[in-house]
Amino acid sequence: MKKILFVASEAVPFIKTGGLADVVGSLPKSIDKRYFDVRVVLPKYACMRQEIKDKMHYRDHFYMDFNWKNDYVGICEAEEDGVHYYFIDNEYYFNGQKPYSDDPRWEVERFAFFSKAALSILPVIDFKPDIIHCHDWQTGLVPVYLKERFRDGEFFRDMKSVITIHNLKFQGKWDTKTVKNITGLPEYYFSSDKLEAYKDANLLKGGIVYADAVTTVSETYAKEIQTKFYGEGLDGLLRARTHDLRGIVNGIDYKVYDPATDECIPNHFTAETFRKEKAKNKKKLQEELNLEVNPKKMMIGLVSRLTDQKGLDLVAYVMDELCHDGIQLVVLGTGEERYENMFRFYDWKYKDKVSANIYYSEPLSHKIYAACDAFLMPSLFEPCGLSQLISLRYGTVPIVRETGGLKDTVEPYNEYESKGTGFSFANYNAHEMLAAIRYAERIYYDKKREWNKIVDRAMAMDYSWNASARKYQEMYDWLIG
Numbered sequence: 001m002k003k004i005l006f007v008a009s010e011a012v013p014f015i016k017t018g019g020l021a022d023v024v025g026s027l028p029k030s031i032d033k034r035y036f037d038v039r040v041v042l043p044k045y046a047c048m049r050q051e052i053k054d055k056m057h058y059r060d061h062f063y064m065d066f067n068w069k070n071d072y073v074g075i076c077e078a079e080e081d082g083v084h085y086y087f088i089d090n091e092y093y094f095n096g097q098k099p100y101s102d103d104p105r106w107e108v109e110r111f112a113f114f115s116k117a118a119l120s121i122l123p124v125i126d127f128k129p130d131i132i133h134c135h136d137w138q139t140g141l142v143p144v145y146l147k148e149r150f151r152d153g154e155f156f157r158d159m160k161s162v163i164t165i166h167n168l169k170f171q172g173k174w175d176t177k178t179v180k181n182i183t184g185l186p187e188y189y190f191s192s193d194k195l196e197a198y199k200d201a202n203l204l205k206g207g208i209v210y211a212d213a214v215t216t217v218s219e220t221y222a223k224e225i226q227t228k229f230y231g232e233g234l235d236g237l238l239r240a241r242t243h244d245l246r247g248i249v250n251g252i253d254y255k256v257y258d259p260a261t262d263e264c265i266p267n268h269f270t271a272e273t274f275r276k277e278k279a280k281n282k283k284k285l286q287e288e289l290n291l292e293v294n295p296k297k298m299m300i301g302l303v304s305r306l307t308d309q310k311g312l313d314l315v316a317y318v319m320d321e322l323c324h325d326g327i328q329l330v331v332l333g334t335g336e337e338r339y340e341n342m343f344r345f346y347d348w349k350y351k352d353k354v355s356a357n358i359y360y361s362e363p364l365s366h367k368i369y370a371a372c373d374a375f376l377m378p379s380l381f382e383p384c385g386l387s388q389l390i391s392l393r394y395g396t397v398p399i400v401r402e403t404g405g406l407k408d409t410v411e412p413y414n415e416y417e418s419k420g421t422g423f424s425f426a427n428y429n430a431h432e433m434l435a436a437i438r439y440a441e442r443i444y445y446d447k448k449r450e451w452n453k454i455v456d457r458a459m460a461m462d463y464s465w466n467a468s469a470r471k472y473q474e475m476y477d478w479l480i481g
Contacts, residue, residue, distance in 0.1 A: 115141035163204075163208060265366055380401075
């Protein structure tokens, strides 16, 4: 039995701020239990819901040398969906109202503590993993510590580490002197070929340098981050590690996102029944959002953080032109004020065509996926993206820019060969995006049988976690040897 330990800052159902939590919550339970014993270590945040804390029980505690003092490390544990979870308890570091703060120096200190504690608890809980699988910058020091102070102990000697980059934009940077002080790492580790980057200490860089393998969340993103445009200052290092870098696309939980059983949607449907049933969801949503009730009108969905990264400057540029087409646009999300106000304005200007829902609601997001004909994702960059995978599952045809995971998971429609699961455009250009949307409109209105075949192919795709889990298992086998 091979032993794998996930170390991460969040995981569903315990704590979630973004897609990282979905991955860390879903992947361990999809890995084959016959061959792998997978466990997870998380911080025990004070802001976790009480019913979540009630699932945990105290296991042990000890004191750990950290940042020139002895710090308390409590260990709690819980089981969820057959996976064993451990929680690092320390009220000083994890007592905030939210899982993360806006103070980068404080974030570096608390996750340096978490990284060291995650390794220190292993002899106490008597779990000796073959591989420690780290996620994002918050756990970047785990591979570093593993090669530094934990290396000499018999217990840790043969452990390997993997780091997964979910979004390269976030790296955990602070000035070198402070980080050296906090971590207790010797001067040797703060050179430009190790943790130092552009005069600062960089925790993610440390993880990439010292991990035995590096993964990211799609094959295209793995290639993109080796270029200057997407590399966020680390492209040279990632090129140097190209042989140890692989992209494995994320999955989605097919039990949560299933149009045949989804409790959030009024009319259930399958690949066999969508022609009749999907339009009923659209009619219900039109009524609910005060749009013109017309099940034949093409409805486009957009569920997103409203930020530049999501390509919303392109949408803003052609919004008037788009609203003159025979479509309806349903938007759900929050983010930058200018985009929130832009969508509110067009909701006011084109009442029966645009619905701007500037908040977040999980049930409404499910209704949008189930009701819309198409789904728009014109991202500037997108490491993996989950919305297009959910759209495919619900037979909602994605219109995407060819970047990162969007390029890997949406096959562009080819009318001559009758292939493809969506529509795409290559350049980051507003009118190129508009052309892709209008091509989709033309097929929807003029070639309905072709459109339905696109939906058939979309719903036949398998982006469940099982497919991704197999690829992670292959990597684990390769690393353990």
